[in-house]
């Protein structure tokens with residue numbers, strides 16, 4: 273596996289709660305990894321630490337191609353990101369990562385196409401160009417004809433597909449999804465996770481997904497089980 277993102281010895285404590293107590297994890301190119309575990313086991317914290325949203329107390333997060341300012345080049349072309357300044361880290365999150373959350377992530381006053389275009393506009397693309405690029409994602413995600421709808425006029429499944437388009441529009445290297453089907457019924461969940469895994473793989477990105485649902489996790493190539501802030505086990509599927 274060609275590792276593009278890794279966490280080494282990750283520790284995170286909130287007050288007296290030990291959310292992560294020494295996690296090692298590697299994400300490969302075009303990998304799809306489901307993070308599972310009981311409530312409170314540290315799944316979301318692990319995703320947030322890997323995505324540069326939460327800084328670990330100990331350990332390192334490494335990303336491919338991230339230049340390390342120290343004299344010695346990082347092993348395997350990975351460079352440390354957990355110690356970057358806030359501005360650099362947020363620029364990196366915007367340009368190299370895509371995010372899909374459970375729900376409520378779309379701006380209600382913007383039409384779907386502008387919601388998808390938003391990350392490009394934040395990167396400085398002119399509105400017209402950003403919307404043009406955003407529209408390209410509607411057909412592959414089964415959203416044709418819904419470009420002008422506002423989030424309130426979309427079903428839960430359609431809104432999640434718009435969120436997937438928004439995550440992929442920047443052509444990220446890693447897509448992070450935290451319970452992306454948590455607010456959907458079972459049939460819609462299956463459709464959404466199929467589109468998420470397929471579109472992410474087609475785009476060339478890796479997927480890191482937190483879910484408590486084994487049927488949803490089974491759409492990923494690998495499943496990592498977390499218990500009490502530790503990696504409990506890895507399961508690998510050859511067919512996914």
Ligand SMILES: Nc1ncnc2c1ncn2[C@@H]1O[C@H](COP(=O)(O)OP(=O)(O)OP(=O)(O)O)[C@@H](O)[C@H]1O
Pocket residue numbers: 286287289290291309310311312313314315316317318484
């Ligand atoms: N910002 C925070 N402040 C205080 N405690 C936190 C914070 N974030 C997480 N925790 C605590 O850290 C532990 C791990 O939380 P985390 O959200 O990572 O678990 P999880 O496995 O994703 O849980 P769930 O499945 O319920 O979402 C929990 O005990 C939680 O209460």
